[in-house]
Amino acid sequence: MTVTPSLIFGLESSCDDSAAALVTSDRQILAQAVVGQNSAHEPYGGVVPEIAARAHVEILPGLIERVLADAKMSIRDVDAVAATAGPGLIGGVMVALLAGKGLALAAGKPLIAVNHLEGHALSPRLADPDLGFPYLLLLVSGGHCQLLEVRGVGEYRRLATTIDDAAGEAFDKAAKLLGLPYPGGPAIEELAKSGDPAAVPLPRPLVGSGEPHFSFAGLKSAVQRAVASGDFRSEDIAASFQQAVVDCLTDRTRLALQRSDAPTLVVAGGVAANHAIRSALADLAKAEGRGFSVPPRWLCTDNAAMIAWAGAERLAKGECDALDVPARARWPLDESAEKVRGAGVKA
């Protein structure tokens, strides 16, 4: 018996990217589009929640039309509508969620309220059909830096988190100090290409400590001091900063791998777009005798294909949500994880 693949329409607006996508349960991306708002937020060096929410209201409807038109489909052709319901900037989260509710209601289709972090966590399975459960996931984005054991859809055990800033936030703050545009990650990666990663002595917070948690606030302060000293070239600071982040992520992930029997290391989230980070973690997985999987770069940063895919995974388990499902600013993947001292400031 052949099973017809299901078709999921995905929507995303939890930070500063508006996105829509049509994805099938057999991993075909029929159409997808992402519209960022970098220029609107650049003068502020970070995302301004109200500007973001208002921009999603303007951008998302056109994107929905475009993605359906690109795939030559109507919303009545889909099997379910998946929309990010959190965590994120609440004004923005509400835009895609309410749009998703409207589409589901109008077309008489089930709604799947997707956790944005689950979108990142399952995105490697959209790109890699051979990636089975369990895997150890390093989730590195603008708002999160976590190590999670992914045991199945909806089954996440958090092994570590950041006690202060997320890795992407550290890139964005360091970039601001260096006078680089927002988002900082790609700008630092570009500048670092012509710099010396050993030129500036920077700390590696928590490296060698007994639990695999992360910390980046001290690194940011050290970058601030290096910039203020006037003793270093910007490209050397960028390269040394990136190297320090690579060393922190690698050391902490090594410890988590040694505590996990997961056969594969997976990296996801916006920071996983960074070449130096991807290759250092691939080397780590090899050294620890594990498989390695990382989605293509476009699938690492925010998009709606990963939301549609998480919807497909949940639909396959028979899961969907009622139309009164709430938008959530905070929504941890592992609700049972204990609070870590110093952590919890970020969503």
Ligand code: KG4
């Ligand atoms: O996952 P994402 O698109 O949005 C959130 O859910 O946060 O991640 C955005 C973060 C930003 O902090 C951005 O600076 C960082 O990912 N990022 C990078 C790179 N591309 C994006 N960090 C380092 N290197 C990159 N190439």
Ligand code: ZN
């Ligand atoms: Zn994200």
